[in-house]
Amino acid sequence: MQIDTDLLAVGREIARFRNARRMSQEQLAELAGLHRNYVSLVERGQRNPKLKTLFMIAEALSTTPSELLANIPALASSSRKCGDA
Numbered sequence: 001m002q003i004d005t006d007l008l009a010v011g012r013e014i015a016r017f018r019n020a021r022r023m024s025q026e027q028l029a030e031l032a033g034l035h036r037n038y039v040s041l042v043e044r045g046q047r048n049p050k051l052k053t054l055f056m057i058a059e060a061l062s063t064t065p066s067e068l069l070a071n072i073p074a075l076a077s078s079s080r081k082c083g084d085a
Contacts (some may be wrong), residue, residue, distance in 0.1 A: 006047030009072045010054075016044040017061045017068060031060035
């Protein structure tokens with residue numbers, strides 16, 4: 001299974017925010033209304049969370065979705081352009 005680098009970057013940021021708050025995956029999952037296994041898969045870049053899920057995760061981490069994603073450089077492969085899918 002090939003990992004999408006964008007999803008991996010999002011997952012790493014979620015894990016970074018979670019660890020900064022000394023929160024376990026289980027605690028984050030409970031606060032966000034998600035299953036712990038799902039949080040683990042998102043953090044490892046193996047699941048593509050819906051926008052609503054990112055909002056739920058951000059709220060559970062006491063942050064905003066924009067802050068959660070702010071440190072992800074270009075949030076895409078540098079060769080990809082808007083409109084390319």
